[in-house]
Amino acid sequence: MLTGLKHLHHAGEYLVAVPLILVILSVAGARTKPGLAKVASRLHTFAFLMPARLVYIVGIAMMVMTGRSITEVFILVGLIGWVPVEIVSKRLVKAELAAVAQGGEASAKLTIGAVLELVLIAIIVVAMEHGH
Ligand code: HEM
């Protein structure tokens, strides 16, 4: 059980790739092209937010099962670092992509949001790798 959860949680490393792809899509035209914005939106929800939330919950389960302390720095980075990702994903990435879907244009906020997501998730993954 724990081994399975560990593998699942470790797969969270790949999450770093998704905001990177979103940055590329945003400069490649997702700010104006509805088709590209739709691809970006699906990737953002189904390949980034949803699996990351699963990885997060599994991380808490692992912490409890292995008896690790919530005060360990890498765990705190994971727990707290996800909060700004949720905010950025809603206020910047989702909001801007929704504007494109409705026939408008996304501003530079889309690219900024994707870059922020990339930086935050990278900090979390690096903390996980060096902390435990
Ligand atoms: C979405 C956010 C998170 C991501 C992307 C993530 C990713 C990772 C990765 C890639 C590792 C493996 C590091 C390595 O062995 O090189 C790891 C380990 C670990 N993570 Fe996370 N993590 C996240 C959130 C959390 C949270 C919220 C907790 C606990 C509350 C947590 C607890 C742990 C623990 C205890 C380990 C060590 C597992 C072991 O002993 O092998 N993680 N995490």
Ligand code: HEM
């Ligand atoms: C099973 C896991 C989770 C699910 C299904 C989930 C789902 C959601 C959804 C649907 C929203 C609203 C987004 C929108 O309106 O577009 C949201 C917002 C938010 N979530 Fe989560 N979430 C999860 C885990 C978490 C965790 C673990 C945290 C904190 C560590 C978190 C923090 C937040 C915050 C702060 C917002 C508000 C963002 C804002 O209004 O700017 N969520 N979440």
